[in-house]
Amino acid sequence: MEDYKKRFINEFSELKERTSKLDRIIRKAEQGKLDFELSCPLALLKQQYKAMSKYLDILKTRAVIEEIDMEF
DSSP states (O other): OOHHHHHHHHHHHHHHHHHHHHHHHHHHHHHTOOSSOOSSOHHHHHHHHHHHHHHHHHHHHHHHHTTOOOOO
16 A cells, blocks of 8 residues: 555544544533533534544545545
8 A cells, every 4th residue: 555545544543533532522511521621612622623524524535536445
């Protein structure tokens, strides 16, 4: 496999994991179940989550176009 494809897959995997973790934090915050206090507004975290999710969608589209074999 070409190096750029490996880097692409790693980038996708890392972003997917970070997006998932951020989603969990947002959900817990909304339920009042966080074991720590947020240092920034929840609305800002939600904006970040939206941007990260959109970026994931873009990477998925690129993977199809560039024929990078991935499991979504």
